Amino acid sequence: GAVVSQHPSWVICKSGTSVKIECRSLDFQATTMFWYRQFPKQSLMLMATSNEGSKATYEQGVEKDKFLINHASLTLSTLTVTSAHPEDSSFYICSARTRGSNNEQFFGPGTRLTVL
Amino acid sequence: AQKVTQAQTEISVVEKEDVTLDCVYETRDTTYYLFWYKQPPSGELVFLIRRNSFDEQNEISGRYSWNFQKSTSSFNFTITASQVVDSAVYFCALRDSNYQLIWGAGTKLIIKP
Numbered sequence: 001g002a003v004v005s006q007h008p009s010w011v012i013c014k015s016g017t018s019v020k021i022e023c024r025s026l027d028f029q030a031t032t033m034f035w036y037r038q039f040p041k042q043s044l045m046l047m048a049t050s051n052e053g054s055k056a057t058y059e060q061g062v063e064k065d066k067f068l069i070n071h072a073s074l075t076l077s078t079l080t081v082t083s084a085h086p087e088d089s090s091f092y093i094c095s096a097r098t099r100g101s102n103n104e105q106f107f108g109p110g111t112r113l114t115v116l
Numbered sequence: 117a118q119k120v121t122q123a124q125t126e127i128s129v130v131e132k133e134d135v136t137l138d139c140v141y142e143t144r145d146t147t148y149y150l151f152w153y154k155q156p157p158s159g160e161l162v163f164l165i166r167r168n169s170f171d172e173q174n175e176i177s178g179r180y181s182w183n184f185q186k187s188t189s190s191f192n193f194t195i196t197a198s199q200v201v202d203s204a205v206y207f208c209a210l211r212d213s214n215y216q217l218i219w220g221a222g223t224k225l226i227i228k229p
Contacts, residue, residue: 034216038159042221043207043221043222044207044217091159104166105215107160107161109158109159109160110161
């Protein structure tokens with residue numbers, strides 16, 4: 001149980017386009033979803049926390065207009081990178097936290113974004 | 117301040133050697149959780165262990181063992197008889213009272229055949 005999927009697993013796009021990444025909890029309801037960004041050879045950096053039905057809380061330095069997060073249901077959150085530029089190229093990982101169960105976070109497999 | 121330090125950026129050993137990955141943490145909380153994750157080249161994080169602050173018993177799972185020492189704020193991870201498949205980046209993390217994970221910088225482990 002406790003499986004989180006991400007789609008797509010990788011994406012290559014042209015500069016200026018927008019890219020949407022989906023994060024789904026497949027077999028549980030997630031009260032909260034987290035979005036992380038990971039640069040090569042670096043640790044995970046929390047970008048934002050989203051609760052179902054409410055606005056996401058962004059970490060300091062993360063542009064909310066650049067990285068749009070929508071947590072539409074208890075099983076789906078989306079991250080849209082708007083007007084992507086090469087510096088947005090990164091590995092994006094989502095995680096979902098369960099109701100109860102010690103508030104455990106379960107991680108998706110990640111999405112590798114390359115902006116040309 | 118809440119912080120996790122993994123001082124070893126990269127470790128390289130020959131297969132079958134034992135290797136220990138260090139993790140030192142700082143927290144104001146009296147109740148907290150510590151984690152270890154493995155990130156192979158594919159990028160997907162693999163959960164290895166969770167330990168709560170009240171349980172200082174060391175844990176062994178196959179070739180993996182963990183040594184939790186509150187007195188030194190350390191949660192070290194040892195792989196016995198390492199194998200090439202153990203090559204990955206390993207992250208130590210602390211979950212704070214807001215349920216957010218604070219990550220160490222990671223240690224890249226290279227196991228040479």
